[in-house]
Amino acid sequence: MAAGGRDCSIANALGVIGERWSLLALREVLLGERRFDQIARNTGASRDILAARLRTLVARGVLTRQLYEQHPPRYEYVPTEAGQALAPILLALTDWGDRYVTDGPPPTRWEHDCGAELEPELVCRHCHAPVAAGTTRLLRLGRVF
Amino acid sequence: MAAGGRDCSIANALGVIGERWSLLALREVLLGERRFDQIARNTGASRDILAARLRTLVARGVLTRQLYEQHPPRYEYVPTEAGQALAPILLALTDWGDRYVTDGPPPTRWEHDCGAELEPELVCRHCHAPVAAGTTRLLRLGRVF
DNA sequence: GCAGCATGGTTGGAAAATCAAACTGACTAT
DNA sequence: ATAGTCAGTTTGATTTTCCAACCATGCTGC
Structure with missing residues (x-):
């Protein structure tokens, strides 16, 4: 996706949830609004873009589509474990938006x-101290964020 | 930006950092790569898209442009406080990408x-317990993520 | 002075993504 | 029979993005 750039899990993550509307759709699903x-x-x-985004979120394992009605077939979108694991990130993003936007x-x-x-606060699971810019070193590349 | 949707700081935040390449540009700046x-x-x-993205990140207060050479005038991009506050989110996103993508x-x-x-782990600043899907309630709307 | 190089963009045209609105198809409710 | 719901898909116009090439500024070596 970011073919020219660094090999990086941020880029990989954004390949799944970085397109427009993806995170807002996930927000709704996590809020309990699961119907199209x-x-x-x-x-x-x-609606067309949303349909496309939901398809890729399902394809990439962030959501699953569950039948909630046979006739006519109707599906709702439910977060997977990977989707639920994004909840903290959305809360952190909410906090950032509250503060700075x-x-x-x-x-x-x-x-x-x-x-x-x-x-919300991001901490190191080991020492429980906050993780902020400058408290972290990229192994092999020197001190960074 | 998301005119039709909920009034929501996630949407507001994504209006600043949600476009393609914005977060990757910020990643670079936080990694210390500050030149265009x-x-x-x-x-x-x-390059054209990057120039546009950097412009909006500067306009929205995530980066500043600092002169590092007079002749010829050359600028580098430096994170503001708001930009540094995104570092934990990028680390959380890295972790999510590592795990699920x-x-x-x-x-x-x-x-x-x-x-x-x-x-990295997101915790409640008050009780220091992890913040995960289902440990949080939206005031006025019932239990959610 | 002048060619060549580096940095930090801008420009133009083609390709792709997005938009709102209308449409489909299978039902349900009155 | 008529209207409405739901989950999309189709359509055609508008925007964005992509890519390569170009430009402007100033510096370096000759």
């Missing part, structure tokens, strides 16, 4: 299981 | 300041 029309309405994507108060607010309002 | 030609080479983006071993491996190989 609802996803179309809530994202604003045109959205004017005014955050349009959505989240509560964590602990009862507090969610402020 | 290097970014073009390492991403594989065509990239075939074979991860193309990059990261070491955290603590000395361990980085396994």
Whole structure:
């Protein structure tokens, strides 16, 4: 996909979820809106593009299509494990958007299981310290983000 | 941008960094490759599109353009605070790509300041428990991701 | 001075992706 | 019979993207 660039899992990931509308469609599915029309309405994507995006998300294992009605056959889109694993990334992106893009108060607010309002933070699974720009080294290439 | 869809900071964030090549350009800048030609080479983006992307990233406050040579005037692209705040998201995306997209071993491996190989994890800043699908509730709309 | 080189873009035309709206087909509800 | 729902597909016009080549600026060697 990014044929000329670095061999990199960011590029690979974006090959799956990086096209326009893909992440918004996934947002809807994770929010529980699993039917085509609802996803179309809530994202604003045109229906043909949405159909294409959902097809590739299914093909790449982020969503599955499940029959919820035989006659006529109707399918809904359900997140796979890979799809659910994107939930934290979407929450982190929400937080970033709240801070640096959205004017005014955050349009959505989240509560964590602990009862507090969610402020997501990326930490190292080993030392539990925050992972931020400059706390990380790319093995073989020197200090970076 | 997503005029028809939900009012949502994910959509707002994607309006800034969601276009093709934007995140790969940011990856390069965060990796320390701050010059146009290097970014073009390492991403594989065509030069005109890259110029447009860098312009919008600068306009939206993710990067700044800094003069590093007077004669001839030459600029390099440096991440702002907002740009650095995307570093954890890129690392999380790398992790997701490693797990669910990239075939074979991860193309990059990261070491955290603590000395361990980085396994990033999103946690709640308050209770320090992992934030995953199903541990979070959208205030006003019921349990979701 | 002048050719050649490097950097950081811009330009033009073809190819591909996107858009909104209409359409299809199989049903359901009144 | 008429209207409406749902999940797409088709259509035709508009936008974006891609690629290669070109341009502008200034520097370096001769």
